[in-house]
Amino acid sequence: MSIPGFGAEAQVYSETGSKGLVEVAIPEGSEWRIEVPHKTILKFKVTEGVAEIFGTELPINVELQISGTKTMVYAPIIYETFKNKTVMSNESEEIVEYLSNDSVMANYINLHLVVEAMRQQVSDNNILNPTELQSGPRVLIVGNGNSGKTSLAKLLSAYAIKSDSTPVLVNLNPRDGVFSLPGSLTATPISDSLDVESANGWGFTTTSGSLFHNPKQPIVKNYGFVDVNENLDLYKYQVSKLGVTVLSRLEEDIACRNGGVIIDTPALGIKDFTVIENIVSDFEVNLIVVLGNERLMIDLKKRFKHKSALQIVKVPKSEGLVEVDEAFIRRTQEESIKEYFNGNYKTRLSPFKTDIDVNDHTIYKCVLSSDVNSALSFLPAEPSSSNLDNSILAITQLPSTHKSGRELLNTSILGYVHVSKFDDAKGKIKVLLPFPGGFPRNMLISTNIGFNE
Numbered sequence: 001m002s003i004p005g006f007g008a009e010a011q012v013y014s015e016t017g018s019k020g021l022v023e024v025a026i027p028e029g030s031e032w033r034i035e036v037p038h039k040t041i042l043k044f045k046v047t048e049g050v051a052e053i054f055g056t057e058l059p060i061n062v063e064l065q066i067s068g069t070k071t072m073v074y075a076p077i078i079y080e081t082f083k084n085k086t087v088m089s090n091e092s093e094e095i096v097e098y099l100s101n102d103s104v105m106a107n108y109i110n111l112h113l114v115v116e117a118m119r120q121q122v123s124d125n126n127i128l129n130p131t132e133l134q135s136g137p138r139v140l141i142v143g144n145g146n147s148g149k150t151s152l153a154k155l156l157s158a159y160a161i162k163s164d165s166t167p168v169l170v171n172l173n174p175r176d177g178v179f180s181l182p183g184s185l186t187a188t189p190i191s192d193s194l195d196v197e198s199a200n201g202w203g204f205t206t207t208s209g210s211l212f213h214n215p216k217q218p219i220v221k222n223y224g225f226v227d228v229n230e231n232l233d234l235y236k237y238q239v240s241k242l243g244v245t246v247l248s249r250l251e252e253d254i255a256c257r258n259g260g261v262i263i264d265t266p267a268l269g270i271k272d273f274t275v276i277e278n279i280v281s282d283f284e285v286n287l288i289v290v291l292g293n294e295r296l297m298i299d300l301k302k303r304f305k306h307k308s309a310l311q312i313v314k315v316p317k318s319e320g321l322v323e324v325d326e327a328f329i330r331r332t333q334e335e336s337i338k339e340y341f342n343g344n345y346k347t348r349l350s351p352f353k354t355d356i357d358v359n360d361h362t363i364y365k366c367v368l369s370s371d372v373n374s375a376l377s378f379l380p381a382e383p384s385s386s387n388l389d390n391s392i393l394a395i396t397q398l399p400s401t402h403k404s405g406r407e408l409l410n411t412s413i414l415g416y417v418h419v420s421k422f423d424d425a426k427g428k429i430k431v432l433l434p435f436p437g438g439f440p441r442n443m444l445i446s447t448n449i450g451f452n453e
């Protein structure tokens with residue numbers, strides 16, 4: 001047996017007696033890495049000690065279910081020499097799981113402590129000098145694709161909650177859809193724990209029913225595509241509008257002001273410097289965290305050398321990162337869309353199907369940069385079954401009385417509906433709403449996000 005803290009060897013305990021139940025003891029500082037395919041469910045519970053998934057502490061003796069995910073359970077402390085235990089029922093050959101003591105979590109925890117110290121300094125100042133209020137750290141996470149940016153954003157958010165801070169989490173990766181659907185850019189004040197069982201590990205937004213975790217309420221900007229290069233001008237525009245909203249939230253809300261901002265991004269390299277530069281100025285970023293890319297850190301330091309207040313640090317990438325292919329990403333997006341309307345095994349939602357008359361609504365569509373001269377616009381959509389069936393429509397905050405598509409650029413999104421069928425003859429759209437109620441007479445945007453029920 002190895003000594004905890006001294007390169008403890010991974011150990012998976014054998015059967016506990018009941019069929020299919022396996023006990024796993026996770027040594028302090030080790031990770032239990034798990035890959036569960038879609039449609040396969042892994043049930044497990046922590047029976048002793050302390051275990052967390054990207055910073056979110058798992059409850060003791062509560063069975064959890066995860067599916068369609070690649071993740072890890074981390075044991076941060078020694079608990080009675082080595083007894084951070086989980087029990088899992090693993091009857092599927094397809095689940096990959098192993099223990100590893102090669103973890104970068106200590107670096108990430110240190111990063112959290114640095115960020116938390118910045119918050120503490122700001123909150124002390126804001127108590128002592130209420131006339132000269134400062135804002136907490138605005139942290140931008142950048143790196144290559146699959147470098148662990150989202151995992152680090154989850155971890156910094158989860159640890160911030162544990163430290164009683166309320167940061168605003170900004171997701172600028174339209175592929176993910178955080179507390180919203182893919183295609184959106186969101187900013188969400190985080191004051192309660194994340195739901196590790198949800199489709200993408202973040203959790204639910206507000207619903208009509210009760211939830212196990214407090215729902216999070218994001219401000220949502222519609223981009224409408226999953227790839228930032230589909231319409232880079234529109235992407236940058238929406239990012240800057242979101243920046244204005246976030247900074248004004250910080251002005252108004254002292255808890256968020258002290259908590260600062262955590263920004264997750266799509267894969268960005270030095271060739272995307274203008275995008276990074278825009279984000280830095282839109283969100284008044286004062287700390288850039290580069291994930292495992294020395295060259296990018298050095299290049300950013302050179303380019304930003306005129307900004308003395310901007311710190312740029314590098315943290316290592318995890319060895320546990322797994323390649324996630326396009327098919328897996330698409331399935332995860334589908335699962336999060338399904339969850340948005342129907343909930344999951346713990347939270348059953350009651351989506352509502354209704355018909356709306358196309359003549360009562362104004363529908364605009366997102367445009368590809370390659371299709372138009374000015375990419376900064378939404379164009380009136382010609383409703384037809386070929387472009388509306390099995391698609392997602394965004395309901396904007398703008399009443400239908402507004403007649404200009406230009407104003408759509410400055411509005412936010414109330415929510416999304418799914419179009420299952422458009423009846424060309426009758427001009428009726430069959431839509432699925434997340435919860436019952438009248439369909440708002442607001443302007444609609446047809447997105448490029450498709451979904452088959």
Ligand SMILES: Nc1ncnc2c1ncn2[C@@H]1O[C@H](COP(=O)(O)OP(=O)(O)OP(=O)(O)O)[C@@H](O)[C@H]1O
Nearest residue numbers: 070071072145146147148149150151318320321322
């Ligand atoms: N230590 C770890 N052990 C096991 N899996 C991990 C670990 N860290 C991250 N992962 C998984 O690796 C995958 C890629 O990580 P993540 O999504 O955080 O990267 P990313 O840089 O945000 O990716 P992208 O650029 O595609 O948005 C995810 O499925 C994540 O859950």
